[in-house]
Amino acid sequence: MKPAVFDYSAPESIGEALDLLAEHGSGAKVLAGGQSLVPMLNFRLARPAHLIDVNGVGSLSYISANGSLRIGAMTRLTAVGESGAVAGAHPVIPAAVAEIGHRAIRNRGTIGGSVAHNDPAAELPAVLMALDAEVTARSTDGERVIGMQDLIEDRLFDTTLGDTELLTEIRIPAAAAGSTFGFREFARRHGDFALAGVAAVITTDGSTITHAALGAFGGTHATRLPTAEAALVGAETGDAAFAAAGAGAAADFPATSDVHGTAEYRSHLINVLTVRALNDASGQAGGGNG
Ligand SMILES: Cc1cc2nc3c(=O)[nH]c(=O)nc-3n(C[C@H](O)[C@H](O)[C@H](O)COP(=O)(O)OP(=O)(O)OC[C@H]3O[C@@H](n4cnc5c(N)ncnc54)[C@H](O)[C@@H]3O)c2cc1C
Incomplete structure (x- = not known):
């Protein structure tokens, strides 16, 4: 199918983009990498009257590691995944990016688009929640900083961004010294949503x-896993704590049923994947997914 008719603007600066958002409001959509929005347009699941294509706004594409890590919203997923600065600061991010779709999708898709789209099966919203990230949103009225929890918690293909706001930056605080990570997902085929x-x-x-x-994805929405986290803090690393965390994760996880699997199956997966991720994090087992 072809998209419904829309007007198109290609601003070259953040200011121009904000003016266009202020002018068109809820009738407009920002076009980033287009990897989610263009299929939605073609299926007519989205029918914006106006597309604001921010691919020409070069100042939205950067990675800066100076204490905290700052990533411009239009930074391509491939650039995020291959950045030495990102890997050095938070190696869980490239581990997650490697599991997003296929390379062609990562070459176009952006970190800001992934966060703003907030697919419940997307890797990055959950990872950024676990890292206590914040985003910067700008409009002609000014700028605000929003914690990932406040941006996406309990939301599905939606965020608390206003109609006239542009997501401009993702900020991730420096990791605590000696912190380690594990990242595990299960997808039916490589490149599929998990x-x-x-x-x-x-x-x-x-x-x-x-x-x-701990951040989880693949349920009704991305979420932290507070019962699992509480089971871990103060405990000794090892099988007993990790089993308790796995059970806690399954209890916390907002599992859902669809043609790919039942809610019970997904809860079981989260339990198993949590134990494996924690084993990876504690260095008791090798890396890899599955
Ligand atoms: C075959 C296929 C497989 C995929 N597999 C995965 C996967 O396994 N995991 C995964 O996480 N993703 C997957 N994706 C999605 C991909 O990662 C997308 O790139 C991402 O979800 C959206 O990023 P984008 O830059 O393409 O955004 P777009 O598609 O351009 O935009 C998505 C939405 O975000 C809004 N938006 C974008 N940028 C901004 C901004 N700066 N400010 C405000 N709003 C904004 C748009 O208006 C739109 O509503 C897959 C996509 C395809 C086609």
């Missing part, structure tokens, strides 16, 4: 876990 997945970041003092942050 049925379920989990990112785990833990910090230990000796063998005692002092901090644990």
Whole structure:
């Protein structure tokens, strides 16, 4: 199918993009990499009167690691996944990016688009939640900083961004010294959206876990896993704590049924994937997904 008719603008600066958003409001859609929006237009699941193509706004594409990590919204997923600065600051991010679709999709898709689209099966919203990331949103009225939880929690293909706001930057605080990560997902074929997945970041003092942050995807919405995190903090790394966290993760996870699997199956997956991710994080097992 072809998209419904729309007007098209291609601003070259953030200011021009914000003026267009202020002018067209809820009738407009920002076009980033187009990897989700263009199929939605073609299926007529989205019918914006106006497309604001921000691919010409070069100032939205950058990676800066100076204390916290700052990534411009239009930075392509391939650039994020291949950045030494990102891998050095938060290696869980490239581990997750490698599982997003196929290379052609990552070459066009952007980190801002992935966050703003907020597909419940997308990797990055859950990973960024676990990393306590924030985003910057700008409009002609000014700028605000929104925590990932406040941006996407309980939302499905939607965020708390206003109609006239442009997501401009993702900010990720520096990791605690010595923190380690695990990232596991299960998809039927490589490149498919995952049925379920989990990112785990833990910090230990000796063998005692002092901090644990887990983000899960593949349920009704991306979410942190607070029961699993509580089971880990203060516990010794090892099978007992990880089994308790796996059970907690399954209890926290907003599992859903569809043609690919039942809610029960997805809850089981989250339990198993959480244990594996924690084993990876604690160095008790090798990396890899599945
Ligand atoms: C075959 C296929 C497989 C895929 N597999 C995966 C996968 O496994 N995991 C995964 O996470 N994703 C997957 N994707 C989606 C892909 O990662 C998309 O790139 C991403 O979801 C959207 O990024 P985009 O830059 O293409 O955004 P677009 O498609 O351009 O936009 C998506 C939405 O976000 C809004 N938006 C974009 N940028 C901004 C901004 N700066 N400010 C405000 N709103 C904005 C748009 O208006 C639109 O509503 C897949 C896509 C395809 C086609």
